[in-house]
Amino acid sequence: MFAFAYGAMISYLMIIRDTIPLLLGVAPEDTFVRNVLLAGLTLVVIVPLSMKRDMADLAFTSFLSVVGDFLVVIVVAVYSPTRRSVEEHGGFMNIVAESTFRPRTVFVGVGVLSFAFVCQHSAFIVAKSLDRPTHRRWGKVTGYALALAGLVSLVCGVTGYVGFMEDTEGDVLNTFLQFDDDDRTSYLAVQWARGILGFTMFVTYPLEIFVARHVCMTLLFEGKRAHDGDDHTVLGRPDRRRNLTLALYVMSLVPAILLQDVGSILAVTGSLSGSSVAYFLPGILHLAVYGEDFCSKIDSAIGNNNRTEGGPKPLWYYLFGFPLWCRIAATGAANVASYRRKNATAAKTPAATPLINNSRLLSPKERLVIQKAARLHHLRDE
Structure with missing residues (x-):
């Protein structure tokens, strides 16, 4: 970039x-x-x-x-x-x-x-x-x-x-x-x-x-x-x-x-x-985002999960660069799984909800309007 x-x-x-x-x-x-x-x-x-x-x-x-x-x-x-x-x-x-x-x-x-x-x-x-x-x-x-x-x-x-x-x-x-x-x-x-x-x-x-x-x-x-x-x-x-x-x-x-x-x-x-x-x-x-699906298909194609166990693999596996593609897919699958776990953990933590005059909870739409107004005010200050 x-x-x-x-x-x-x-x-x-x-x-x-x-x-x-x-x-x-x-x-x-x-x-x-x-x-x-x-x-x-x-x-x-x-x-x-x-x-x-x-x-x-x-x-x-x-x-x-x-x-x-x-x-x-x-x-x-x-x-x-x-x-x-x-x-x-x-x-x-x-x-x-x-x-x-x-x-x-x-x-x-x-x-x-x-x-x-x-x-x-x-x-x-x-x-x-x-x-x-x-x-x-x-x-x-x-x-x-x-x-x-x-x-x-x-x-x-x-x-x-x-x-x-x-x-x-x-x-x-x-x-x-x-x-x-x-x-x-x-x-x-x-x-x-x-x-x-x-x-x-x-x-x-x-x-x-x-x-x-x-x-x-x-x-x-x-x-x-x-x-x-x-x-x-x-x-x-x-x-x-x-x-x-x-x-x-x-x-x-x-x-x-x-x-x-x-x-x-x-x-x-x-x-x-x-x-x-x-x-x-x-x-x-x-390939990285859908790495888990890609790795599963390769494992099915070569059989016995030889991709991870290091066993013998067919010739086409090397001719078409699948060691590199599988490495990219495996790395992407691990990162996607880590991201999902992090989001799942964050979702379990309840976020504090602001009040209006200490009497009523703000709705999600009202919170969004307040956030946009604060952002516009900050931009004017810039």
Whole structure:
């Protein structure tokens, strides 16, 4: 989670460096001025937004970011020279037919796509920020979000690549520098899209630093509340929140200044942390949660409970890595059993129930209303 969020933070700062200075008339080769603008603008805009404690506070800016992304994709789709490129290559079907499969770039592509679609690292924090975080509402949110993201990515990727082919850069708007300034409509549209993209990076960066900060808080200040996924509880102390936010900002700013290719950051981050979060961890967690059932099925398949007694096992048991899977399942089953015992013990201990005027017990609904009111009052004090 931390590695993916950290890589995203670096890439967002690099995109800001590639977009905003150009809008202000800074030459692409003037690296010093671009870096100064990056540090100054992000310190003024991003750091205050990142100091927020609850991700729900960024709901409006996140909405603006989504709208901005749609506008950028529209500009890429409309003004990309796809028609000219298709005519030069003899038609779209010829482009598809002449496309060459390159094994050495497969994992780079998988990494970039993983970076674009992985959202599991912030799923728990986002789910906790919903007004009514039910399974049904969360399923709708994720389903609609992934469907729209897939459609937008497909449109942007196809039109951007077909328009520029092998000259397409990781930041597709940089490729539009090939436009002649005499084509004022295209030039102004691309510059407008560049400004919108820079704005979306300003308001998207805090979402990633929320995740990285939550992970750091969990690791550095370990405790029960730190593992509940409730960011406003984990970050209750303003000094810790402030110090961690500033430290993470500096840690992402330095690489963003030193590195140049945002595509390589996307590929590395997506290939390593993104692929792990998207393709490996979900299966491992499912195996751990249902470890008892899995171990029972394996015991039945190999017979005589040889899995635990160390007797002879069939060849397929080793070929398909079942020693590792069984170890994960057994560890998960033990942890689940321990968690259930702890909850059963806690349930037997009666909790004190507050009174109203020393005469009537509060109902569960009334206690919930009082807790929410106390939380809102505490947030206002922050």
